[in-house]
Amino acid sequence: MGHDAHTPDAAASVDFEQVQSTGQFQELRKRHRSFVFPMAVAFLLWYFAYVLLADYAVGFMSTKVWGNINIGLILGLLQFVSTFAITGWYVHYSNKKLDPIASEIRHEIEGHEFDKNGNRVGGANK
């Protein structure tokens, strides 16, 4: 039955500072940040470069390339392409590099490896 408190919080007695200091978690955080931060900076720069061009380089953007299709339209459509590409890339990266290590840490916590009272139940021999 649906109830708010139906799942006893598996993480209630966990020493999170200890988890945070493990090499495994540090690696997860490094992998996450080293992907999302540069990517966020890159797509924001690319978007604002596009906006600035459309704003202040109208002549350049209006240059016809093929038929009635001009550079502005191509760059605009490339914004769509890059958005789809970054999305796909991130999903691939998460599946390969983030999810396995995250679920590993989760299993260790759920196996009471980091309990504050020190009674190591599962995976104690590390």
Next chain:
Amino acid sequence: MIAIPAAVDVAALKDTTLLNMGIFGLFVAVTMVIVFRASRNNKTAADYYAAGRSFTGSQNGTAIAGDYLSAASFLGITGAIAINGYDGFMYSIGFLVAWLVALLLVAELLRNTGKFTMADVLSFRLKQRPVRIAAAISTLAVCFFYLLAQMAGAGSLISLLLGISDWGGQALVIIVVGALMIMYVLIGGMKGTTWVQIIKAMLLIAGAAVMTLWVLAIYGFNLSSLLGGAVETANNPAVLNPGLQYGKSDTSKLDFMSLGLALVLGTAALPHVLMRFYTVPTAKEARKSVVWSIWLIGLFYLFTLVLGYGAAALVGADTIKSAPGGVNAAAPLLAFHLGGPLLLGFISAVAFATILAVVAGLTITAAASFAHDIYANVIAKGKADAATEVRVARRTVVVIGVLAILGGIFANGQNVAFLVALAFAVAASANLPTIIYSLFWRKFTTQGAVWSMYGGLAAAILLIVFSPVVSGAKTSMIPGANFALFPLSNPGIVSIPLAFFLGWLGTTLDKRSEDPAKQAEMEVRSLTGIGAEKAVDH
């Protein structure tokens, strides 16, 4: 201007009113049945606010697209491209690229650390009371402006689609739309609302796809000749180039930069979008939701490019501008031109459904924020049981619904686009800096959060009040007065950096520091998903 061949007889639209109403009535009937069925399992707060966390990523992604593709983006962007050409297209790019902020920086971490509202995340390691109050106030402010825009948009839509042009008739329709929305949310909660959004998103995308293929078929699936057609009808090659709307002066160019900033940073901080991430069982499903919504929204905006230029070519900007409903009439008029009354009826019904669904999503978000953040955690100090909290949320739904109806009647005929832009600017200024800081900056403190949220909110609203939107120009809300001290219509370029700065300043000047254990817990939880609330098992 050269006379445009009258391809569309606007007067003939009135004959289709009954058909429009019939199709819309069918949509309401079908969704009502679904909402009733969905509501049978609504028992707990997690059921009511977060649909028992039982939606899949693809379902939620479709619902997010339904939430996001509001009447402003469907009718507004198609109309903007039809009238202003390329500059209208740039709106859709900002609206789409913004989703990468949600995907990369916000969605999963938020799902892992919160329960129902944005404030859950912010107050995880900061002081509950001040942070919750500030987050609830900014949530309510964003929801209010967004609601007002949708309800005001309903008025102008009605004048076109149902042929009701007198003020009283439009007010009556706004009341009907509002009352329907209150029923959806009261009965169905988040689950019912989500289903309405899923159905609406599929209808909207299908309708737009049919029209897009139709337009492309007319031009032999050659984008270049479609663009040529738009140039020919407009008799102005500049419709293909940027600058028609925003290139007029240095101020308008800066205004566009400011708008772009608010669009790209506002999306990931819209409370009704954030709340949708809680309706899925895991962070991985939250990621899938965003991926789905990026594909659907991106596809849809590609359609609007064709539809906008198609309307410019086949209907003509002058016919659109003189039609009742103005710019917003581009998509319905194109539908009428292509498929006659039946397609118009379908597109009109979808447009109504859009308003209904978006308004419902906003209302449940605002109600959850009030009941969960203000009532349960601040007034009752966490001692309220879930049943009382849901009861408060339901009452809040009625209050917000009535306010939205009154606001919609009052704001009927106001400049709709500015209200939506204001909602984005407020979200980007008041919410985003604090969300980012609290997820990624270890030293961030309560004082920083409070300064950033109130500072960003106040700056965005004050700059709007003293902008040409409110006074000092022909198109202002108060055309007679002139207290427009700020030259731009979009406050984002000032208020967003200011909010980031205040968050940093408040933190560095704070003598207190936050509990490092809480910070560790939040960081571990956000990245691993340990202890995150799972799906409610019925």
